[in-house]
């Protein structure tokens with residue numbers, strides 16, 4: 001191998017291949033985005049990531065990855081030539097040439113290792129950045145305008161958002177890159193190795209017919225026939241693997257549910273029913289796994305036959321030309337090697353077809369998720385503004401999603417120091433009125449003016465975040481060090497917990513419901529909001545505790561506009577006014 005010449009040749013080859021591939025890839029990319037449904041889906045998800053104005057880095061990285069992919073193709077061509085040279089030296093018993101070949105290999109292998117590692121690093125770095133970017137885009141869309149909550153009102157809410165955010169985002173980035181670069185690699189390699197094989201092949205005598213360059217045609221026919229059969233035998237595996245994912249996810253979900261509702265199941269002694277369900281789900285997984293095993297036996301069996309035959313096939317075809325001294329041993333070995341490469345590259349398109357079906361499912365799930373976010377954002381929202389220190393409802397109408405009127409034309413003003421109690425029978429719309437005031441209920445018209453400053457909503461089952469008790473007490477603000485938290489705990493009669501303020505526990509499972517409700521009152525006292533909305537927030541307390549909690553709030557937060565929802569008559573004494581929801585939208589203020 002003439003190194004300086006090879007360096008020039010390879011550089012020129014790379015330059016030419018890079019320019020041609022880049023132009024074709026750009027044109028193909030443009031046509032796919034323009035004319036194919038999935039191309040459009042791809043661009044909708046990630047077009048902004050490739051915006052050079054925003055950030056040129058991803059595009060530059062991609063250009064570098066393309067370069068190293070083509071470099072890889074060139075390296076395999078050089079290795080193929082090396083095989084030829086090496087075996088030629090053995091055939092000629094030329095020791096000098098043999099050692100030259102060994103040194104050449106050292107250089108080639110070193111370049112190959114550096115190239116492969118650089119390529120690996122660039123690929124990983126690009127996929128990680130892409131994944132980070134897409135995760136952030138979807139996560140902020142999901143959180144910012146409360147789509148995670150409001151999307152439940154859509155006709156077709158996005159199922160399993162957790163899977164879409166975690167698994168699909170990961171697969172999208174990795175598969176987009178591996179499929180696109182895989183296609184480029186396979187196409188360029190196919191062209192290169194077809195050229196090599198073309199040069200090595202002579203006239204093939206097949207059943208008395210002479211086919212010039214027959215070897216090249218034979219390899220294509222061989223691979224096409226093998227591909228068709230492999231496709232037919234392997235096809236059921238796609239569905240079985242998909243089913244495997246789904247059955248495992250269902251089993252996991254049932255196990256998580258058992259943990260979540262452990263206490264209720266234990267009280268009911270429901271282990272039998274739960275066990276039956278878990279076992280039946282698990283046996284579904286095992287049944288499917290056996291189907292995969294049997295199908296894989298056939299599939300792998302076929303693949304073994306094909307690959308074992310491919311190992312000797314090119315030798316058989318070239319044998320006659322070798323023994324009649326038309327080609328060297330090097331040519332013979334290079335033929336086998338090029339044959340193998342070509343077979344690999346052409347097989348790529350068969351396996352890519354399967355991957356592509358999975359990729360389209362990922363695209364559908366992710367664009368469905370973006371649709372759900374956009375639709376949730378465009379659901380109507382009540383007009384809410386903040387002004388002064390009173391709460392005003394003007395001409396407020398609230399309906400259910402089905403159009404049943406819950407509150408008709410409500411007009412009222414609530415001042416600090418004059419708390420309002422909302423009453424009404426179950427299902428009359430009390431909680432929904434609070435949701436409307438919080439801006440969470442899309443099905444309402446009218447105007448809501450909330451006092452300026454912070455609002456706090458306490459529900460019957462308070463939300464406790466993961467973390468320490470201190471985090472739970474300050475939620476959603478950041479926890480503060482110091483002994484104010486302990487003082488507040490004592491006030492809400494949770495003094496026995498003050499030594500455990502900084503313990504990381506599943507507090508939602510440890511604290512009783514009454515304790516959780518008192519913790520929520522502590523949160524209210526710490527946050528000192530301008531308005532507070534309490535939805536059956538004392539339902540699990542006895543009347544004495546309820547009295548203490550309300551007395552605390554009224555004494556410590558006299559400037560807070562307070563609205564409660566509740567059924568108990570003991571609540572009356574803590575509220576200056578009562579709003580009674582009478583059904584069909586009628587209401588009465590007392």
Ligand SMILES: Nc1ncnc2c1ncn2[C@@H]1O[C@H](COP(=O)(O)OP(=O)(O)OP(=O)(O)O)[C@@H](O)[C@H]1O
Nearest residue numbers: 400401402406424425426427428429430431432433
């Ligand atoms: N997401 C929803 N989709 C459809 N209907 C809903 C939804 N949320 C609430 N509703 C309906 O709206 C009505 C009012 O519900 P809401 O929870 O406000 O009642 P409530 O007065 O607070 O009842 P309770 O005293 O039992 O807590 C109910 O008929 C309920 O079924």
